[in-house]
Amino acid sequence: MSISTSTMWIVAAAVAAVLLVVALVVVTARARKRRRAQQAEEIREQARLATAKVERREALAAETAAKARAAQAEAEAKAAEASRLQERAAAHQSEAATSREQLQEQWERADSLDPQAGENPRPQAEGDTDPGTAYSEQEPSAGAPRRDAGLSTPSS
Numbered sequence: 001m002s003i004s005t006s007t008m009w010i011v012a013a014a015v016a017a018v019l020l021v022v023a024l025v026v027v028t029a030r031a032r033k034r035r036r037a038q039q040a041e042e043i044r045e046q047a048r049l050a051t052a053k054v055e056r057r058e059a060l061a062a063e064t065a066a067k068a069r070a071a072q073a074e075a076e077a078k079a080a081e082a083s084r085l086q087e088r089a090a091a092h093q094s095e096a097a098t099s100r101e102q103l104q105e106q107w108e109r110a111d112s113l114d115p116q117a118g119e120n121p122r123p124q125a126e127g128d129t130d131p132g133t134a135y136s137e138q139e140p141s142a143g144a145p146r147r148d149a150g151l152s153t154p155s156s
Contacts, residue, residue, distance in 0.1 A: 110117065
């Protein structure tokens with residue numbers, strides 16, 4: 001029986017060794033699982049922080065885009081206003097040129113009716129100093145005589 005007792009001790013030692021190896025494998029697997037869970041939680045925390053930063057950047061980008069759209073709309077409105085003012089200025093200049101031509105025709109007609117008066121220099125029109133002001137927009141001077149007063153022919 002001594003052989004069978006030795007065999008039993010050998011078998012018991014082998015079983016104990018196998019159990020010890022299994023226990024070490026289980027402990028190692030659990031430790032690895034804990035480390036991975038902890039690492040995953042750290043990564044999730046970093047992702048949460050990064051998500052907040054990204055959301056702030058997205059909000060800033062949206063705000064900047066809104067400001068850009070508003071500035072673009074304002075620039076378009078200013079461009080439209082500038083265009084309208086340019087058209088208005090061109091209309092005023094055209095009207096001033098037409099008025100200037102009519103005024104010249106009046107002077108020429110007056111000179112043809114009375115050439116002697118043409119020797120006196122013609123008074124300078126009020127609008128001559130400001131070429132951007134149309135003749136029709138000029139305020140007549142209170143004491144200045146009207147230039148067309150003598151041009152109408154009396155009916156009697």
